[in-house]
Each structure stands twice: as C-alpha cells, then as structure tokens.
Amino acid sequence: MRNLLKRCYQCGRCSGVCQLSKVQKYTPSKIIQLILEGFEDKVIESGVLWDCLTCNQCLKDCPEEINFADIVRMARWKMRHIANQNPDELIAHKGMYTTISEIMSRPYIQPERSLDWVSKGCKISDKGTTLYYVGCLPYFNYEFENSDSIAKSTLKILCQIENEPIVVFKDEICCGHDIYWGQGKLKTFIKLGKKNMEMFEKAGISKIVTACAECYRTFKVDYPGIFDDFNDKFEVKHIIEFIYDNWKQNKIKFKNPSESSERIPFTYHDPCRLSRFLPKDNNITEKTREIFKEFKRLGYDFKEMEHNKKNSLCCGVSSWMNCNEKSKALRYKRMLEAKAAGDIMLTSCPKCKIHLSCLQDDFEDIASIEIMDFSEFLVDHIEIINPDKDTEITE
Amino acid sequence: MSKAKKKAKQKEEWTPELLVFCCNWCSYAGADLAGVSRFQYPPNMRIIRVMCSGRVDPTFVLKALKDGADGVLITGCHIGDCHYISGNEYTRDRFKKLHEIIIKQLGIDGKRVRLEWVSASEGKRFADLITEFTNQIKELGPLKVF
Ligand code: SF4
Ligand code: SF4
Numbered sequence: 012m013r014n015l016l017k018r019c020y021q022c023g024r025c026s027g028v029c030q031l032s033k034v035q036k037y038t039p040s041k042i043i044q045l046i047l048e049g050f051e052d053k054v055i056e057s058g059v060l061w062d063c064l065t066c067n068q069c070l071k072d073c074p075e076e077i078n079f080a081d082i083v084r085m086a087r088w089k090m091r092h093i094a095n096q097n098p099d100e101l102i103a104h105k106g107m108y109t110t111i112s113e114i115m116s117r118p119y120i121q122p123e124r125s126l127d128w129v130s131k132g133c134k135i136s137d138k139g140t141t142l143y144y145v146g147c148l149p150y151f152n153y154e155f156e157n158s159d160s161i162a163k164s165t166l167k168i169l170c171q172i173e174n175e176p177i178v179v180f181k182d183e184i185c186c187g188h189d190i191y192w193g194q195g196k197l198k199t200f201i202k203l204g205k206k207n208m209e210m211f212e213k214a215g216i217s218k219i220v221t222a223c224a225e226c227y228r229t230f231k232v233d234y235p236g237i238f239d240d241f242n243d244k245f246e247v248k249h250i251i252e253f254i255y256d257n258w259k260q261n262k263i264k265f266k267n268p269s270e271s272s273e274r275i276p277f278t279y280h281d282p283c284r285l286s287r288f289l290p291k292d293n294n295i296t297e298k299t300r301e302i303f304k305e306f307k308r309l310g311y312d313f314k315e316m317e318h319n320k321k322n323s324l325c326c327g328v329s330s331w332m333n334c335n336e337k338s339k340a341l342r343y344k345r346m347l348e349a350k351a352a353g354d355i356m357l358t359s360c361p362k363c364k365i366h367l368s369c370l371q372d373d374f375e376d377i378a379s380i381e382i383m384d385f386s387e388f389l390v391d392h393i394e395i396i397n398p399d400k401d402t403e404i405t406e
Numbered sequence: 407m408s409k410a411k412k413k414a415k416q417k418e419e420w421t422p423e424l425l426v427f428c429c430n431w432c433s434y435a436g437a438d439l440a441g442v443s444r445f446q447y448p449p450n451m452r453i454i455r456v457m458c459s460g461r462v463d464p465t466f467v468l469k470a471l472k473d474g475a476d477g478v479l480i481t482g483c484h485i486g487d488c489h490y491i492s493g494n495e496y497t498r499d500r501f502k503k504l505h506e507i508i509i510k511q512l513g514i515d516g517k518r519v520r521l522e523w524v525s526a527s528e529g530k531r532f533a534d535l536i537t538e539f540t541n542q543i544k545e546l547g548p549l550k551v552f
C-alpha cells in the first residue's frame with residue numbers, strides 16, 4: 012500500500028473534500044500520512060477504513076491522483092483476512108444483500124428469479140447477443156417496494172429499440188460489486204466473476220446492457236482487471252449510452268406524452284460509479300447532459316444541483332456499508348440541494364434511488380421530490396423512428 | 407466442525423444438519439418438555455434459543471444456509487400467545503416475504519426453511535415436528551452450498 016501512496020505530499024485537499032470528514036472524525040490525508048510513516052498495521056487494526064464511503068471524491072481533487080478508494084478496498088481485504096475483523100454490524104440491512112450475493116457465488120446454487128416484471132410483448136430469450144443484466148433488483152423487492160419497475164422500464168426501452176429478443180437470465184447472479192468494494196472478499200468476487208463469464212459465454216452474449224451504475228463499473232473496469240479478455244468478448248453499455256447512441260443514429264427521438272404546457276423543473280444526481288469511477292475518456296456524464304438539453308424542447312427544465320457531475324455528493328451509502336445517522340446527514344444535504352433544483356430528481360443507480368428515497372420517510376420537507384430512475388423517466392418519452400416492427404407493449 | 411472431519415463424515419452416511427430457532431417462552435419450553443418426557447427425535451439439529459421468534463432476523467436464516475445448514479426451522483408461540491404480544495405476527499409476515507422473494511429466487515427449495523408454532527405444552531408435537539422435518543430434508547438431500 013505504501014508504494015501507491017508515496018506521491019502524496021499532504022496537501023490535505025482530500026480531507027477537505029471528503030464528505031465523511033464533515034460528519035465524523037475522519038481525515039484521509041492523515042490516514043495516508045500514518046501509512047507512509049509506517050503505521051500501516053495500526054491503521055488496519057483500528058478498522059477506521061470500514062467507514063470510508065468509497066465515493067472517490069478525494070481522487071477527483073487530488074493533484075497526485077491518488078486513488079484512495081482503491082486503497083481502502085485493498086485495506087478492507089487485509090482488515091478482514093489478516094486482522095480478522097468482522098464488520099458485520101456495519102453492514103446495512105444486517106448483511107441481507109451481501110449474504111445473498113455470497114450464496115450466489117457458490118457453484119451449485121442456481122437462482123430461479125421471478126420474471127413477473129417483464130412486460131407482455133417484450134420478447135426475451137435465454138440465448139442471443141444482447142443481454143439485459145438486471146442486477147439484484149428483484150431481490151430488493153423484499154424491502155423496497157416496486158424496485159423492479161426500473162428493470163421493467165429498461166427492458167421496455169430495449170425491446171422497443173432492438174429487433175432481436177433481449178436475453179434476460181432466469182438464473183442471473185450478482186456482479187459482485189458490494190462484495191468487492193464493501194467486504195474485501197476478493198475470492199468470492201472472483202468466483203462470481205467466473206460464474207458470470209461462463210454464463211455469458213454459454214448464451215452467446217456479445218453486448219451487455221445494464222441500468223445499474225455499479226454493475227456497469229464492475230463490468231467495465233473491475234472484471235477486465237481480473238479477466239484480461241473480458242473487454243474483447245463483451246461490450247458493456249449503460250442504458251444511458253445505449254439510448255444516446257440510438258438517438259445519435261437517428262433511430263429514436265424524444266417526445267413528451269403529457270399535453271400540459273407547464274414547464275417541469277428536474278435535476279439529476281450523478282452516481283459516483285458513473286461520474287468518478289470510470290476511465291477519463293468515458294463521457295457518460297456529458298452524454299446524459301446532452302439528452303437533458305434535448306428535453307428543454309419538450310417542456311422540461313433541466314437544472315444542475317449545486318454539486319454536480321464529478322463533484323456530485325454521495326448518496327450516503329455504498330456497497331451496503333455504514334447506513335447510520337451520519338450517512339443520513341449526508342443524504343439530507345443532498346436532498347436539500349435537489350429540492351432547490353427541481354421537482355423531479357433522476358438518478359441512474361438503483362441504490363442511490365433506494366438510499367435517497369428512504370430518507371423521505373423521515374423528513375417531511377424533502378418528501379415532495381419525486382425520485383426516479385433514468386429509465387423509469389425516459390420510458391414514456393421515447394419514440395421510435397420508422398419502426399420496422401410493431402411492438403405493442405402493454406402493462 | 408473442521409473440514410476434514412466433515413468430509414470423513416460425509417463418506418459414512420449423510421445426515422442433514424438443521425438449525426432450529428426456539429423462542430424462550432413457548433417453543434424452548436416445548437423442546438424441554440419433549441426432552442423431559444423422553445420423546446425420541448433425530449439428533450442432527452442444533453437449537454438456538456432466542457427471546458422471541460421476532461428476534462430471528464431473515465439474515466440469520468440466510469447466513470445459516472450460506473454456512474452449511476441444510477434446513478432451518480423457526481418456532482415460536484402460537485399467534486396470540488407471544489409474550490411480547492405481536493412478535494410472532496411480525497415473524498409470520500416477514501417470513502412470508504423471505505420465502506417468496508429471497509429463498510425462492512435464490513433457487514433454494516422452500517421446504518428447507520420452515521416456520522412453525524409450538525407451545526410450551528406441546529412436547530410431543532415438537533418431537534414429531536423435528537422428526538418430520540428431518541425426514542423431509544433427508545429426502546431433499548444436502549443443500550450444496552460449497
Ligand atoms: S489530495 Fe492527494 S496529495 Fe493531497 S493529501 Fe490527499 S492524497 Fe495526498
Ligand atoms: S472515498 Fe469518499 S469517503 Fe472515502 S476518503 Fe475519499 S472522499 Fe472520503
């Protein structure tokens with residue numbers, strides 16, 4: 012770890028920008044200094060690094076481009092496997108969802124996921140070239156009502172645009188994001204990765220579309236880091252990119268189904284995994300903005316929040332770690348920004364949606380904001396140009 | 407149990423490993439009664455005593471399955487008898503959801519996770535229940551999680 016940090020010259024910017032440092036005693040630059048001075052073991056032992064949100068705000072401002080979140084990820088492996096720490100009580104929902112991921116990583120487990128959310132008229136199959144990778148949404152229904160409406164809208168969009176049936180796996184397993192970042196369980200992550208790759212190959216997939224920011228980052232960056240040929244075999248696209256490409260190729264256009272002439276202000280919450288966790292040449296945030304610009308024409312006013320794009324604030328929880336009063340304070344701050352910017356808040360990460368809307372039950376003043384996923388919002392606003400097939404997709 | 411031991415055991419004959427949660431006031435007393443009355447039941451289960459069946463978080467069940475339990479049984483007071491008034495009602499609702507949304511979608515046979523009400527006077531019933539559950543799991547075979 013020390014070698015990765017050597018370039019740090021203690022400017023302290025990371026601690027200044029770190030959201031966590033505003034609500035608790037936690038300073039990344041100090042931790043780095045301790046490690047550099049040779050107290051790595053002490054840092055590991057103390058377990059402070061379980062607290063990090065792995066939001067990567069610090070990387071964005073670091074002049075030396077020190078990827079602290081990545082260090083934290085590695086440290087978590089050490090904390091678990093070398094210092095034998097068990098962070099069970101820090102995991103949100105008592106570890107429900109991380110346990111599910113772990114069960115899925117086991118070789119003989121073959122999930123039988125419900126496909127009730129698939130709209131009638133959407134053609135799906137288990138073999139083909141384009142995969143819609145749903146992620147853990149159907150399991151989230153356990154605590155968060157209607158989580159699969161994101162999946163439903165995304166699939167609707169895909170079905171309308173693509174001619175071939177879309178592949179949706181009944182036995183899809185977790186991508187492993189939370190295990191990798193939150194838990195430091197590298198082995199489990201690799202197991203999941205291998206199982207996933209096998210499944211993709213068997214079904215003949217060449218393109219993976221997902222509506223989840225975390226799945227996207229995991230497939231785009233973390234899998235290729237472990238499996239060299241992942242990128243050659245599969246093309247990974249977020250639904251935003253998918254819509255953007257089709258729009259630029261003049262296959263679709265946007266429309267506004269409502270007749271009212273009232274202009275609706277809306278805003279967009281950039282998930283960290285899409286704004287700060289991608290290679291520099293990835294311009295998904297810009298693409299999103301371009302689509303929103305088009306929405307101006309349709310009677311919507313897109314307004315940025317005070318912190319946006321790369322500066323976007325954290326939704327408070329990542330990888331199901333540390334959902335507590337401090338995280339709620341961060342979320343509240345974010346929601347106030349949203350309130351100042353618009354009536355609708357879009358995001359493109361199902362978990363951001365869950366975390367932010369969870370807070371709405373606690374605070375009345377922010378309850379009026381409608382939080383929607385990107386695809387939930389767009390599904391009614393897409394029109395196919397020259398459809399060469401008639402897809403009647405009903406509820 | 408160490409891995410080597412487990413392997414050796416597997417070679418002999420497979421017996422299921424079951425986990426049973428008993429609430430302190432009814433089911434645990436029921437289990438006690440079964441013991442005091444010397445009702446026979448298969449010995450391959452472990453009991454965890456909790457104050458109320460409402461204490462059993464669904465994650466406990468998942469973690470048990472993950473770590474090698476072949477079946478999990480949750481027992482509590484009959485509806486209306488819970489010593490904390492409505493603990494078992496919460497359990498009931500929660501487990502319905504756990505079954506439908508999580509266990510089923512994970513591809514795990516729903517029969518492996520069961521919720522039953524056993525009162526303090528039902529020692530016989532407790533013994534029968536365990537026997538029946540054990541046989542059921544034996545039929546299903548081991549839950550291959552490793
Ligand atoms: S911003 Fe970068 S260089 Fe500055 S203290 Fe933090 S890690 Fe070190
Ligand atoms: S990743 Fe986020 S929470 Fe962690 S140190 Fe950096 S800014 Fe702070």
Ligand code: FES
Nearest residue numbers: 429458482483488
């Ligand atoms: S005390 Fe027995 S179920 Fe609540």
